[in-house]
Amino acid sequence: MDKRLQQLRAADRLSAPLVIQALLPTFVPLHGDRVLGDAPALTAGFGRTSTDQAITVLGIDRGSDTTSRRQKNGGALTVPGYRTALRVVDHAEKFGMPVVSLLNMPGADASPASEAHGQSQAIADLIAAMGQLTVPNIVVFLGEGHSGGALAFANANRLIMLDDALFNVASPEAVAAILHGQQTVSDAIDLLPMTAAELHQRGLVDRVLAHQQPDLIAALIQQLQLLLQPLQTMTPTDLIAQREAKFQQFLAQWPLN
Amino acid sequence: MSHYPTAGRWTTCSTCGRHVHASQWGQWRQCPYCHTWQRLTAAQRLAQLVDADSFKPLPMPERPQNQLDFPGYSEKLTRATQSSGLTEAVVIGTATLDSWPAVMVVMDSHFMMGTLNTAVARRIIQALKVGEQRHLPVIIVTSSGGARMQEGLYALVGMNLILAAVARLAAVPVPLITVLTDPTMGGVSASFAFKGDVVLAETGATIGFAGPRVIQQTQPHPLPADFQSAANLYAAGAVDAVIDRPQLRARLVTILASYGYREGVQHG
Numbered sequence A: 001m002d003k004r005l006q007q008l009r010a011a012d013r014l015s016a017p018l019v020i021q022a023l024l025p026t027f028v029p030l031h032g033d034r035v036l037g038d039a040p041a042l043t044a045g046f047g048r049t050s051t052d053q054a055i056t057v058l059g060i061d062r063g064s065d066t067t068s069r070r071q072k073n074g075g076a077l078t079v080p081g082y083r084t085a086l087r088v089v090d091h092a093e094k095f096g097m098p099v100v101s102l103l104n105m106p107g108a109d110a111s112p113a114s115e116a117h118g119q120s121q122a123i124a125d126l127i128a129a130m131g132q133l134t135v136p137n138i139v140v141f142l143g144e145g146h147s148g149g150a151l152a153f154a155n156a157n158r159l160i161m162l163d164d165a166l167f168n169v170a171s172p173e174a175v176a177a178i179l180h181g182q183q184t185v186s187d188a189i190d191l192l193p194m195t196a197a198e199l200h201q202r203g204l205v206d207r208v209l210a211h212q213q214p215d216l217i218a219a220l221i222q223q224l225q226l227l228l229q230p231l232q233t234m235t236p237t238d239l240i241a242q243r244e245a246k247f248q249q250f251l252a253q254w255p256l257n
Numbered sequence B: 001m002s003h004y005p006t007a008g009r010w011t012t013c014s015t016c017g018r019h020v021h022a023s024q025w026g027q028w029r030q031c032p033y034c035h036t037w038q039r040l041t042a043a044q045r046l047a048q049l050v051d052a053d054s055f056k057p058l059p060m061p062e063r064p065q066n067q068l069d070f071p072g073y074s075e076k077l078t079r080a081t082q083s084s085g086l087t088e089a090v091v092i093g094t095a096t097l098d099s100w101p102a103v104m105v106v107m108d109s110h111f112m113m114g115t116l117n118t119a120v121a122r123r124i125i126q127a128l129k130v131g132e133q134r135h136l137p138v139i140i141v142t143s144s145g146g147a148r149m150q151e152g153l154y155a156l157v158g159m160n161l162i163l164a165a166v167a168r169l170a171a172v173p174v175p176l177i178t179v180l181t182d183p184t185m186g187g188v189s190a191s192f193a194f195k196g197d198v199v200l201a202e203t204g205a206t207i208g209f210a211g212p213r214v215i216q217q218t219q220p221h222p223l224p225a226d227f228q229s230a231a232n233l234y235a236a237g238a239v240d241a242v243i244d245r246p247q248l249r250a251r252l253v254t255i256l257a258s259y260g261y262r263e264g265v266q267h268g
Helices: A003-008 A016-023 A066-071 A079-094 A112-116 A119-131 A147-154 A172-178 A185-191 A196-201 A216-231 A236-251 B042-049 B073-084 B118-134 B149-171 B212-217 B230-235 B245-259
Strands: A026-029 A042-048 A054-060 A099-103 A137-141 A144-146 A158-162 A166-168 A207-209 B010-012 B019-021 B090-097 B100-107 B138-144 B176-184 B198-202 B241-243
Touching: A003 A185, A016 A042, A016 A054, A016 A099, A016 A216, A042 A079, A054 A079, A079 A119, A079 A147, A099 A147, A119 A147, A119 A236, A119 B149, A137 A144, A137 A147, A137 A216, A144 A147, A147 A166, A147 B149, A158 A196, A158 A216, A166 A172, A166 B149, A172 A185, A172 B149, A196 A207, A207 A216, A236 B118, A236 B149, B042 B090, B042 B100, B042 B138, B042 B245, B090 B118, B090 B245, B100 B118, B100 B245, B118 B138, B118 B149, B149 B176, B176 B245, B198 B230, B198 B245, B230 B241, B241 B245
Parallel strands: A054 A099, A099 A137, A137 A158, A144 A166, A158 A207, B100 B138, B138 B176, B176 B198, B198 B241
Antiparallel strands: A026 A042, A042 A054, B010 B019, B090 B100
């Protein structure tokens, strides 16, 4: 496997549950979508930071050993995961808490069960809900996040990426596949702008954090607080407008002719 | 484009493989042997749905380009433009259906499998804006393999930007009617396809998120023949109705008449 991908998919990669533990000394997990079930890859809930700020979190991780990886479906969220996230962001709006999403997930789950449970509608509903959120939201790419599943969490006011993280329309493997083996998966990473540096330069990503630094979690928490501060004085209407304008500006880089 | 009708009187049915004479397809483009409805071009679809001579295209200035220099994409765009006669994978305009006005958005799978890219997204957003401003119901006929990978994240953000435009249409409120035709997959399925106030599916359409070949690779047993079929989605409660092609126009007219939105009358 490509070295960069290996690093992102490694068992000792910084995971969402670890960040949540450090970010929220008091944490209340919210579990399940109340209809279908639960997606173990999702850690969701709310709590208070050490600086007395209430925050809602949505973390997705791949699991760190064979057992947890199987249980978490390798980070490929199933439909109850999107539905649970929807329930949790509703709750965040009700209590005026900002939403922080922490991602390391492959593309969508390819299975008959996800299709039967309405994966398309679940993703569409979460993308739409995140866009219309009346509280601030921030996404952090701890590792990979691809396709509509990642976009559902990335439809946010601010985007943070670790310097070796990836965000793309599809996984590097899927990009290589449409080229019928003419390019390797490693080449595919460089064919489209999906690295933190590329996306920062193109204005979509607001902050890039070095993944190799003495206290990465503390640095990440500090960035989150810095980015949240100005967002918290914005009105719901402005938050919705800023989110759309952010992605419009990105799309506008593709010239008309 | 494998399923694009090529020159000549005989074409091959893309479902059963039988040779079908031009006169046998009939006005609904149905195979006389296996009775499958063939995928329509946007022009054929519009001709079946809207009042004669009522379709007025909205401005569609954007032409596709290979901004990221993705290998082979420029050639694909040139081929798609030449074989389809279209400038992109969607056509937008206003029209009437039995004199009921509507904004029409018709995707065309003959242009790079109807994939959602920067130009397609801009056109759909433009159409939704016209519906919002003129209080005209919007009808979207989907036919797409999903987001166009060759345009990377620029294609993906079309999904959330279209959904933002859908939210503004809903806030007026102006009705959105979606018609899911073969195929409706990936990023189109997971954004606006199911966001209609009324969601119709055409009989026989394959509708889903992940492609059947990708899902099959994860499964030990063959997938059922009706996997991701319109009928299955109806049984699961995912769509409001499955409609045979010859009845689609009449159903849309009934829906428009039931909402009762007329041009120039403010609603909501």
